[in-house]
Structures are given as structure tokens and as C-alpha cells.
Amino acid sequence: MALGEIKKIVRTVRTFSLKGEKNYTPDELQINDLLDTINDFKKELLEKNERLNEINQRIERLKNYKNTVLISDVISSAKDLYSSLICQYVIMNAIQKRGIARFEITCYKNSIIRLKGAYEELESLIPKPYMSHTGYR
Numbered sequence: 001m002a003l004g005e006i007k008k009i010v011r012t013v014r015t016f017s018l019k020g021e022k023n024y025t026p027d028e029l030q031i032n033d034l035l036d037t038i039n040d041f042k043k044e045l046l047e048k049n050e051r052l053n054e055i056n057q058r059i060e061r062l063k064n065y066k067n068t069v070l071i072s073d074v075i076s077s078a079k080d081l082y083s084s085l086i087c088q089y090v091i092m093n094a095i096q097k098r099g100i101a102r103f104e105i106t107c108y109k110n111s112i113i114r115l116k117g118a119y120e121e122l123e124s125l126i127p128k129p130y131m132s133h134t135g136y137r
Helices: 003-024 028-064 068-095 103-126 128-134
Strands: none
Touching: 028 068, 028 103, 068 103
């Protein structure tokens, strides 16, 4: 093998190596975009959690309210909301397992559990014959 051919192989390997590093190394802008996306997600999740806590507080204040028709509507709506939020949480749990937004997702999960407790407590206060008569269970 000639010296010129060896030098050509070395240049080819170096060129290939440098191009590979440039293509696979994320630059600062990509990293910043990723971090911004994570921070936006965490902020949005905290805002959702605040709204959910407000809903929970409102439901919990209904314990002494006597209109069973309206209470049953609240319970039904809360159950629908709970189902939707649980589906969202299952998706978020995969993110949490990767170490992203652990605190925010845990707070969100706790608020979802609180929602279920709030509507179940209301449900326990409604007379059973009324609940089975209206179809709410």
C-alpha cells in the first residue's frame, strides 16, 4: 500500500469522524429549546393543578347543600373529569419515570386523587334510592 493511499484513508476517516460529531452533537440552541419545552410543560402543569385544586375546594364546600339533583350533576361531571385526568396522568407518568417534572406530576396526581375523594364523599351523602332512581351510581 502506498503512502499516498494511507494518507487518503486517514483524511477520509478524519472527515467522516468530524462530520459524525457535528451531526450527532446537539448544539446549545437545541438543548435550550428542549429545556424551554420542559419548563413550559412544568408551568402549564402547575397552572392546571391550581385550577383543579379550585374545583376540588368548590366540590368539598357542597357537603351541606341539599339540592340532590344539582349535587348529582356535580358528581357526574366530576367523575367524567376524573376519568379524563387519569388518562392524562397515565401518559405523564411515563415522562415522570424519566425524571422530568417529577414534583409537578406528583402534585397533579395528588389533586386527581383529591377530586375522586371529594366526589365520593358527596356521593355518600346523597340518599341511595335517589341515586339509583336517577341512574347515577
